[in-house]
Amino acid sequence: MMIKNRSxxxxxxxxxxxxxxxxxxxxxxIIVRKNLVPYEQITVIKDHFILTKVENTGAFLSAGSNLPDFIRTLILTVLPVLVLAYGLWFIYSHKQLPALMQIGICFLIGGGIGNIYDRIAHGSVTDFMHMDFILFRTGIFNLADVSIMVGIALLLINNLMAAKAKKELEASDEELTTDQAQH
Incomplete structure (x- = not known):
């Protein structure tokens, strides 16, 4: 009973x-929709962080915005809903996943739901943040996109840590085998 409650x-x-x-x-x-008009620019950090409200009918950087409505709905709403539902099922049914992996998947799901909700409720995704780091500039994005990127970063870190641990274990096993062969 204790394990089920903990789970x-x-x-x-x-x-x-x-x-x-x-x-x-x-x-x-909600704050952006109520307080900014489309394409209005508000400088937050001089020329480096700007708020600009745009409505994106496509995916990342407007990819797919010119697709026919049926195809766009299928690819940008129906398919992601299925993937997000699978993600929830996956973290529920695979209880022994590393914590960092589970948290990364949750960030991906939360961000994905945020953008899908916009598509369903508003017909587009509200993007509003733009950053200029001198060496490179971002497109206009939102906090759901940030959640998705953080989720990807957490999954990459998890995989790097797992690969490092595997190498260390293999090196340890090899050392143990060599020691046993010498004795």
């Missing part, structure tokens, strides 16, 4: 991470 609490914690990502995204978009 349930862990899943609830993961759902809270999803909800926080979704909530921050949606609150920020």
């Amino acid at each position: 349930s609490l862990k899943f609830i914690f993961l759902l809270v991470i999803v909800a926080l990502n979704l909530g921050c995204d949606q609150v920020s978009k």
